[in-house]
Amino acid sequence: xxxxxxxxxxxxxxxxEVMQEANKVLDAVEKKFNVTLNRTAYPVGGYAIDTEGExxxxxxxxxxxxxDAILFGSIGGPKWDTLPLEQRPERAALxxxxxxxxxxxxxxxxxxYPGLESLSPLREDIAKSGxxxxxxxxxxxxxxxxxxxxREGEGEEEFAYDTMRYSKREIRRIxxxxxxxxxxxxGKVTSVxxxxxxxxxxxxxxxxxxxxxxxxxxxxxxxxxxxxxMQIMKNPAxxxxxLCSNLFGDIVSDECAMMTGSMGLLPSASMNEExxxxxxxxxxxxxxxxxxxxxxxxxxxxxxxMMLRFSMNLNDAADAIEKAVVATLxxxxxxxxxxxxxxxxxxxxxxxxxxxxxxxx
Amino acid sequence: xxxxxxxxxxxxxxxxEVMQEANKVLDAVEKKFNVTLNRTAYPVGGYAIDTEGExxxxxxxxxxxxxDAILFGSIGGPKWDTLPLEQRPERAALxxxxxxxxxxxxxxxxxxYPGLESLSPLREDIAKSGxxxxxxxxxxxxxxxxxxxxREGEGEEEFAYDTMRYSKREIRRIxxxxxxxxxxxxGKVTSVxxxxxxxxxxxxxxxxxxxxxxxxxxxxxxxxxxxxxMQIMKNPAxxxxxLCSNLFGDIVSDECAMMTGSMGLLPSASMNEExxxxxxxxxxxxxxxxxxxxxxxxxxxxxxxMMLRFSMNLNDAADAIEKAVVATLxxxxxxxxxxxxxxxxxxxxxxxxxxxxxxxx
Ligand SMILES: CC(C)[C@H](C(=O)O)[C@@H](O)C(=O)O
Ligand SMILES: CC(C)[C@H](C(=O)O)[C@@H](O)C(=O)O
Numbered sequence: 216x217x218x219x220x221x222x223x224x225x226x227x228x229x230x231x232e233v234m235q236e237a238n239k240v241l242d243a244v245e246k247k248f249n250v251t252l253n254r255t256a257y258p259v260g261g262y263a264i265d266t267e268g269e270x271x272x273x274x275x276x277x278x279x280x281x282x283d284a285i286l287f288g289s290i291g292g293p294k295w296d297t298l299p300l301e302q303r304p305e306r307a308a309l310x311x312x313x314x315x316x317x318x319x320x321x322x323x324x325x326x327x328y329p330g331l332e333s334l335s336p337l338r339e340d341i342a343k344s345g346x347x348x349x350x351x352x353x354x355x356x357x358x359x360x361x362x363x364x365x366r367e368g369e370g371e372e373e374f375a376y377d378t379m380r381y382s383k384r385e386i387r388r389i390x391x392x393x394x395x396x397x398x399x400x401x402g403k404v405t406s407v408x409x410x411x412x413x414x415x416x417x418x419x420x421x422x423x424x425x426x427x428x429x430x431x432x433x434x435x436x437x438x439x440x441x442x443x444x445m446q447i448m449k450n451p452a453x454x455x456x457x458l459c460s461n462l463f464g465d466i467v468s469d470e471c472a473m474m475t476g477s478m479g480l481l482p483s484a485s486m487n488e489e490x491x492x493x494x495x496x497x498x499x500x501x502x503x504x505x506x507x508x509x510x511x512x513x514x515x516x517x518x519x520x521m522m523l524r525f526s527m528n529l530n531d532a533a534d535a536i537e538k539a540v541v542a543t544l545x546x547x548x549x550x551x552x553x554x555x556x557x558x559x560x561x562x563x564x565x566x567x568x569x570x571x572x573x574x575x576x
Numbered sequence: 577x578x579x580x581x582x583x584x585x586x587x588x589x590x591x592x593e594v595m596q597e598a599n600k601v602l603d604a605v606e607k608k609f610n611v612t613l614n615r616t617a618y619p620v621g622g623y624a625i626d627t628e629g630e631x632x633x634x635x636x637x638x639x640x641x642x643x644d645a646i647l648f649g650s651i652g653g654p655k656w657d658t659l660p661l662e663q664r665p666e667r668a669a670l671x672x673x674x675x676x677x678x679x680x681x682x683x684x685x686x687x688x689y690p691g692l693e694s695l696s697p698l699r700e701d702i703a704k705s706g707x708x709x710x711x712x713x714x715x716x717x718x719x720x721x722x723x724x725x726x727r728e729g730e731g732e733e734e735f736a737y738d739t740m741r742y743s744k745r746e747i748r749r750i751x752x753x754x755x756x757x758x759x760x761x762x763g764k765v766t767s768v769x770x771x772x773x774x775x776x777x778x779x780x781x782x783x784x785x786x787x788x789x790x791x792x793x794x795x796x797x798x799x800x801x802x803x804x805x806m807q808i809m810k811n812p813a814x815x816x817x818x819l820c821s822n823l824f825g826d827i828v829s830d831e832c833a834m835m836t837g838s839m840g841l842l843p844s845a846s847m848n849e850e851x852x853x854x855x856x857x858x859x860x861x862x863x864x865x866x867x868x869x870x871x872x873x874x875x876x877x878x879x880x881x882m883m884l885r886f887s888m889n890l891n892d893a894a895d896a897i898e899k900a901v902v903a904t905l906x907x908x909x910x911x912x913x914x915x916x917x918x919x920x921x922x923x924x925x926x927x928x929x930x931x932x933x934x935x936x937x
Contacts (some may be wrong), residue, residue, distance in 0.1 A: 216878065216926050216934045271668070277892075291709050300771075300772065300778070303772070305857045306772060306773075310773075318752065318836055335699070336698055336699050336702055336809045336810050337697055337698060338696070338697050338698060338699055338700070339698060340704075342699075356771075358740065358774065359773050364774075364775050364776060365775060366779065368743070370744075371743065371744045371745040372743055372745060373743065373744050373779075374609070374738055374741055374742060374743040374746075375741070375742055375775045375776045375778065375780075376722065376740060376741040376742075376776060377739075377741075377777035378737055378738075378739055378740075378773050379719065379737060379738045379739075379740065380735055380737040381735060381736055382729070382732065382733050382734065383732045383733070383735070383751050384732040384733060384737040387732070394663075409823070410661075411661065411664070411665075411666055411667060412671075412719070412720050413719065413725075413738045413747065414725050414726060414727060414736045414738055415736045415737060415738050417661070417736065418727065418734075418735075418736035432587070434832075440826075440827055441826045441827050441830040442830065444805055444827050444830055444831040444834070445830050445831060445833070447826075447833035448697045448698075448809065448831065448834050448835065449697050449834055462770070463715075465770075465801075465802045466801055466802050466814075466827060468802075469802040469803065469805055469806050470805040470806060470809065470831075472806070473806035473810055474804070474809065475807050478664070524614055528905075543578075544826070556742075
C-alpha cells in the first residue's frame with residue numbers, strides 16, 4: 216500500500232475549521248483508494264507567533280522538509296498586522312516557504328460552476344459565457360525577491376527601490392509549466408507582460424516564444440497587463456491558461472478569482488521541480504467569520520485534491536474529490552455566501568458541506 | 577481678451593477625426609467665452625514616422641514647448657508594431673513627451689453616466705451603485721523610468737532587470753495632487769500599493785500618511801494592488817480618488833475604464849508642476865474603425881475641457897463643455913458603441929455628436 220506524509224499547516228482564522236473538513240475527505244480517500252496519508256499538524260502564522268514566538272518555527276519547517284507535501288490553510292489577521300513587516304505571518308511564513316522550497320510554479324484555477332453564475336460581479340451574459348481560466352504564476356523570483364532592494368539618500372531625495380529580475384532559466388521553467396497545463400486543457404497560453412515598457416518583459420516574451428516551438432499543438436498569445444485586467448472583465452471566456460510573472464500573476468489571479476464571485480471554491484498549488492508542493496485555498500483567513508462554522512471548506516478540499524494529483528500522482532483520488540465537489544454543489548448543499556441573501560437561512564454549515572462531499576465520494 | 581496657444585497632435589487611427597470635433601467645440605468656446613485659443617497642428621506617432629521619419633519630430637517637440645498645452649489624439653497601430661521598440665509611436669512619442677515635460681500628474685476619471693449602466697460589464701446592481709472614480713497616477717518615475725534597466729549574463733543564467741524607484745519628493749508631489757483632487761470631490765483617497773512586498777511601496781505609504789496630515793478633511797485608506805483589482809469589480813462605488821504609482825496606475829486606470837463599459841467617453845490629463853499638460857482620450861487609436869466617421873469624439877472633447885480647466889484655468893468653459901456632453905448623452909445622440917446592437921442603425925456619426933455638443937453649448 217502506498218504511503219505519503221503530509222505536513223498540515225492549518226494556520227489562522229478559518230484555517231483550522233476548513234482543514235478539519237479536508238482531513239475528513241482525506242480519511243475517506245485513504246479507505247476508498249487504499250493509500251495511507253499520514254498527516255502531522257504544525258503551527259504556522261499568527262497562531263505560531265502566539266504560541267512559539269515566530270510565524271514559521273523551525274520544527275514546522277523541518278516537518279515540511281520531511282513531508283511529501285504541505286497542506287496549508289490560511290494565515291494572518293488584524294491581531295498581527297501591527298508587527299514589523301518581516302515578522303508578519305504572510306511574509307515570515309508564506310514567502311519564506313515559497314522561496315525555501317523553490318515553489319516556483321503556482322497554479323491558480325478560476326472557474327464559474329454552472330448554476331453559480333449569479334454570484335459573479337460580472338454581467339449575466341459574461342458570467343454565463345463559460346469561464347474557466349488557469350493562472351500559472353511564477354512564484355519565487357521577479358520583483359518579490361530581486362536584489363538589490365532598499366532605501367538610500369537623504370531628505371526629499373531619499374529614495375526606495377526594488378529590482379524586477381528574471382533569468383532565462385526562471386522564465387523557461389514556468390513557461391514550460393504553462394504549456395504543459397494548456398496541453399491538458401484547451402490548448403491556449405496567453406502570456407501577460409508589459410513588454411512595451413519593461414526589459415524583463417521582453418526577455419519573458421522571447422522565452423515564451425522559444426518554449427512555444429516545442430508545443431506546436433498549443434497556441435501562444437501575448438497581452439499587456441493593463442489590457443489583461445480589462446479583458447478579464449470584458450471577455451474572460453477568451454482565456455485558457457494565463458502565464459504570468461510573480462507580480463502580474465498576483466494581480467491577474469486575484470482579479471480572476473473575484474470574477475468568479477466564489478472565492479471559497481478556489482484552490483491553488485505551488486510546486487517545485489521535484490513535484491513537492493504547498494496547497495492552499497485562494498481566499499484569505501477571513502477572521503471576521505472564523506469560528507462560526509460557516510466558512511466554505513471547498514477551496515481547502517480542492518487544494519487537497521490538487522495535492523493528491525500533483526505531489527502524489529493519485530489522479531483517481533483527485534478526480535473523485537473534484538467530482539464529489541461538483542455533485543455537492545449540484546445537490547445544493549451550499550454555505551451561506553453561495554446563496555442569495557433571502558435563502559441564507561437554508562445554508563449548510565462548514566461540516567455539513569464536508570460530510571456531503573465525503574458522502575458523494 | 578485672453579489668448580492661449582495649443583499644440584494639436586492628432587496622431588493616428590481615429591485621432592484626426594475625433595480631433596476635428598474637439599476643434600469645433602473649441603471654436604464655439606472661443607465665441608461664447610471671448611477667449612482666443614490658437615491651435616497649431618503637428619505630426620506625431622505613426623503618421624509622423626511615415627511623413628518625417630520619426631514618431632516625435634523635433635518641430636513637434638518645439639511646437640509643444642512653445643504652447644500652453646498639448647491636445648493629443650491617439651497614436652499607434654499594427655502598421656508600426658514591427659518597428660524596434662524604441663522607435664514605436666507609444667514609446668518614442670508618448671513616453672518621451674511625458675518625461676520631457678515632467679508630466680508627473682496623470683488624472684484618469686472613470687464614471688458611469690446615468691442611463692449608460694447597461695454598457696458596463698459589471699452586474700446591473702453594481703453598475704448602478706454610483707461609480708465615479710478618479711485615478712491619480714504618477715507618470716514620470718517608478719519602474720517605467722527607473723535605472724538601471726538591462727540584460728546581463730550568459731546562457732540560461734542570462735537575466736533581464738528593471739528598477740522600480742521612487743524618491744520622497746516624487747511620491748509627495750503626486751500624493752498632494754491626489755489629496756487636492758479629493759478635496760474637490762468626495763474627500764477620500766485610497767492609496768494603492770504592494771507594501772507587503774515592495775520597499776518602494778512602504779515609502780509610498782509613509783509619504784501618503786505624511787501628506788494626509790495636511791488634509792484633515794480627506795480620509796486616507798491603503799489597499800494592496802491585488803485586492804484593488806478585486807474591489808474595483810466587486811464594489812467600485814467605495815472609491816473616490818485612487819492614488820497610484822506609474823505601473824499600478826496603468827493597471828488600475830485601465831480596469832476602471834473598462835468597468836464603465838464606455839471607454840469612448842473617458843478623457844485624461846497629464847500635467848507638470850507649472851500647470852502645463854497633455855490631454856488625451858483614455859482609449860487607443862482604434863485602427864479597426866478609423867476613417868469611418870463612427871468613432872466617439874466625446875473622450876477627445878472632454879480632454880479639451882480638462883485642458884481648459886487645468887492649463888488655462890477656464891473653469892466656466894470647462895464646466896460648459898462637460899454639461900453639454902451630459903445633455904448630448906441625455907438627448908440620446910449617441911455613437912453606435914453606446915447603443916444596444918439592435919439600435920445601432922440609429923447611431924449618430926462622429927460629426928453629429930460633435931455638432932450636438934456645440935449646439936448644447
Ligand atoms: C500575502 C502576499 C505576500 C501574497 C503575494 O503577494 O504573493 C498573496 O497576495 C498571494 O497572492 O499569495
Ligand atoms: C502605451 C503605454 C506605454 C502606456 C503606459 O503604459 O503608460 C499606456 O498603456 C497608457 O496607460 O498610457
